[in-house]
Amino acid sequence: MEQLYVKKVVEGDLSKFSYFVENYKHMAFSIAFRIINNREDAEEIVQDSFLKAFRSLKKFRHDSKFSTWFYKIVVNCSLSKIKKRKTEVCDIDSIDDNDVIIENVESEYKNLTIADQKKYINIALDKLRYEDRLILTLYYLNENTIDEVSVLTGIKSENVKMKLHRARKKMYIVLNNKLKSEA
Numbered sequence: 001m002e003q004l005y006v007k008k009v010v011e012g013d014l015s016k017f018s019y020f021v022e023n024y025k026h027m028a029f030s031i032a033f034r035i036i037n038n039r040e041d042a043e044e045i046v047q048d049s050f051l052k053a054f055r056s057l058k059k060f061r062h063d064s065k066f067s068t069w070f071y072k073i074v075v076n077c078s079l080s081k082i083k084k085r086k087t088e089v090c091d092i093d094s095i096d097d098n099d100v101i102i103e104n105v106e107s108e109y110k111n112l113t114i115a116d117q118k119k120y121i122n123i124a125l126d127k128l129r130y131e132d133r134l135i136l137t138l139y140y141l142n143e144n145t146i147d148e149v150s151v152l153t154g155i156k157s158e159n160v161k162m163k164l165h166r167a168r169k170k171m172y173i174v175l176n177n178k179l180k181s182e183a
Contacts, residue, residue, distance in 0.1 A: 132167035
């Protein structure tokens with residue numbers, strides 16, 4: 001289906017590009033926001049990414065899904081924006097994760113309402129480094145495979161697995177600390 005829309009756009013039916021905008025704008029925003037952590041910048045990144053995708057559509061080789069190709073553009077635009085901003089990111093790598101008891105986090109988390117669960121997930125994601133937010137977002141929210149995350153981020157599959165594992169642990173640390181502080 002996507003190949004048909006790509007073909008139509010390349011042949012000059014520019015209105016067919018709206019298919020891609022409608023289907024990918026929400027996840028593109030989610031990815032950009034998780035990396036950049038700023039709503040306005042994320043919206044700008046999504047617009048820039050669609051523009052770049054539109055201009056480069058003739059170069060799309062169909063050796064991957066359109067979504068994978070497009071989300072790679074979103075990731076690259078987001079990372080470029082971070083390099084320009086040179087933001088300071090809170091590094092929680094120094095936190096001792098031996099204190100975290102994952103079962104406690106899971107049981108406390110399950111007792112929360114869905115709205116509160118979402119709130120705490122967003123709070124925890126905001127405290128992570130952009131690379132951790134990106135990997136967690138791509139894998140869990142976007143439901144990409146390890147190989148797709150590897151393509152999107154340019155990180156080898158083995159390293160994606162390791163980084164995903166570490167990002168999950170960091171997420172538990174943040175959730176544990178937050179749930180303890182509010183208990």
